[in-house]
Amino acid sequence: MSDPRSDVVVRRITGGEFLAWSRALDNGFLRTSGDAVHERRSATADPERTLGAFDGPRCVATCRSFPLEVTVPGGRTLPASGITNVSTTATHRRRGLLTRMMAAELGATVERGEPLAVLIAAEYAIYGRYGFGHATTSVTFEVDLPRAALPGWAPPADGRIDLVDADEVLAHGPGVLDRFRRTRPGAISRSRHRWETELGRHRISGESWQEPLYALYRDASGRPDGVLAYTCDDVWEAKLPQVTLTVRDLIAATPQAEVALWRYAMSVDWVRRVVADYRPPDDILPLLLGEPRAARATTSADFMWLRLLDLPRALASRTYAGRGALVLEVHDPAGHAAGRFLLDAGPDGATCTPTTCGADLTLDVGALGSLYLGEESASRLAVVGRVAEDRPGAAERADALFRTARRPWCQDIF
Numbered sequence: 001m002s003d004p005r006s007d008v009v010v011r012r013i014t015g016g017e018f019l020a021w022s023r024a025l026d027n028g029f030l031r032t033s034g035d036a037v038h039e040r041r042s043a044t045a046d047p048e049r050t051l052g053a054f055d056g057p058r059c060v061a062t063c064r065s066f067p068l069e070v071t072v073p074g075g076r077t078l079p080a081s082g083i084t085n086v087s088t089t090a091t092h093r094r095r096g097l098l099t100r101m102m103a104a105e106l107g108a109t110v111e112r113g114e115p116l117a118v119l120i121a122a123e124y125a126i127y128g129r130y131g132f133g134h135a136t137t138s139v140t141f142e143v144d145l146p147r148a149a150l151p152g153w154a155p156p157a158d159g160r161i162d163l164v165d166a167d168e169v170l171a172h173g174p175g176v177l178d179r180f181r182r183t184r185p186g187a188i189s190r191s192r193h194r195w196e197t198e199l200g201r202h203r204i205s206g207e208s209w210q211e212p213l214y215a216l217y218r219d220a221s222g223r224p225d226g227v228l229a230y231t232c233d234d235v236w237e238a239k240l241p242q243v244t245l246t247v248r249d250l251i252a253a254t255p256q257a258e259v260a261l262w263r264y265a266m267s268v269d270w271v272r273r274v275v276a277d278y279r280p281p282d283d284i285l286p287l288l289l290g291e292p293r294a295a296r297a298t299t300s301a302d303f304m305w306l307r308l309l310d311l312p313r314a315l316a317s318r319t320y321a322g323r324g325a326l327v328l329e330v331h332d333p334a335g336h337a338a339g340r341f342l343l344d345a346g347p348d349g350a351t352c353t354p355t356t357c358g359a360d361l362t363l364d365v366g367a368l369g370s371l372y373l374g375e376e377s378a379s380r381l382a383v384v385g386r387v388a389e390d391r392p393g394a395a396e397r398a399d400a401l402f403r404t405a406r407r408p409w410c411q412d413i414f
């Protein structure tokens with residue numbers, strides 16, 4: 001991983017280098033942290049999956065990954081490398097350090113047998129060059145409740161909602177999330193440590209933290225099917241409540257739980273505005289309002305980016321909206337997913353094998369990463385030249401196969 005053109009060496013860090021690495025990460029992210037933050041980071045990072053770039057003893061760039069599962073259309077999950085903590089210190093930018101770290105990280109991902117790599121991009125322009133495609137979108141909704149024409153509050157007819165404490169969320173939330181995530185392409189696993197962090201268990205004294213309120217939805221049999229975490233401010237004007245309720249987490253394993261928890265969040269007394277971040281672009285939220293325009297999508301942006309590495313395995317692991325065959329000519333300058341592949345797809349599964357047949361579509365691996373979970377349309381990419389039709393109508397045929405009933409959604413930032 002050393003480069004003859006540079007004195008800077010890119011390599012895995014050793015345990016003793018973690019503090020220097022963590023400080024370099026802070027530099028790249030334009031912040032400074034106390035020792036407690038560095039210690040917390042070191043508790044979660046796996047040195048085997050942590051890369052640093054070293055200019056002599058000084059760490060000047062960082063990147064690490066962790067194992068997670070990504071749900072693909074049809075409900076199967078695939079192991080993936082979740083790449084995070086990517087930074088290059090300002091003094092060492094634009095000298096190819098990220099490019100070298102990415103080559104090392106993607107090579108290691110292939111060696112580990114993980115067919116995908118995923119990340120959340122700080123800026124849109126960074127990761128396309130490494131074969132990543134924008135694979136899910138995240139939306140912030142703001143609901144102006146007085147204009148929402150909501151029905152009056154009534155408890156759910158076929159279940160119940162209780163306010164619970166963090167221990168109960170920790171007891172039931174992971175099960176709810178594991179059932180939910182199999183219903184949604186793009187959803188990712190959440191580690192126990194992540195749950196505990198969300199619940200404020202790894203707080204450092206002095207860090208700002210507002211304990212959320214937690215609502216648990218149970219169906220008529222008592223099964224926990226949905227979790228809502230929310231915080232409220234305490235704004236009043238001229239003795240009138242103007243409270244904003246912020247949804248921190250709303251995870252539901254059934255449609256009944258999803259509807260009931262949204263209705264609950266939007267009907268709490270004193271609340272005039274509901275804000276929900278990191279939501280899917282096709283969230284049912286506006287449909288629950290008499291006036292859907294009262295739910296404004298104030299931000300809509302790319303969220304998870306996906307890099308196909310073991311392309312035959314990835315394409316054969318999902319299901320497709322229809323039955324059909326497609327020959328894909330895939331360009332990948334890094335070589336991992338390059339080739340011509342025959343995808344024989346159907347609603348129950350697919351095979352994907354190298355072929356010498358003539359191509360239907362030619363595209364870069366990043367464009368295929370955008371199609372893979374159902375986020376993009378091949379027809380749309382064809383208009384802007386990111387997909388080339390080698391046979392007329394092939395983009396539409398691809399869309400008929402790749403489209404999904406619900407938009408892909410990655411529920412967690414990482």
Ligand SMILES: CC(C)(COP(=O)(O)OP(=O)(O)OC[C@H]1O[C@@H](n2cnc3c(N)ncnc32)[C@H](O)[C@@H]1OP(=O)(O)O)[C@@H](O)C(=O)NCCC(=O)NCCS
Nearest residue numbers: 028086087088093094095096097098099120121122123125
């Ligand atoms: C993004 C970042 C890691 C890039 O590191 P770097 O070592 O400067 O990247 P490289 O020198 O390997 O750049 C490779 C290419 O990407 C381009 N690039 C890098 N960062 C870019 C950005 N933010 N926007 C647009 N292009 C970018 C470079 O211009 C270069 O292009 P070229 O190959 O055409 O010359 C660094 O700028 C950084 O730390 N930014 C702040 C923190 C951050 O955003 N981290 C990413 C979190 S997801």
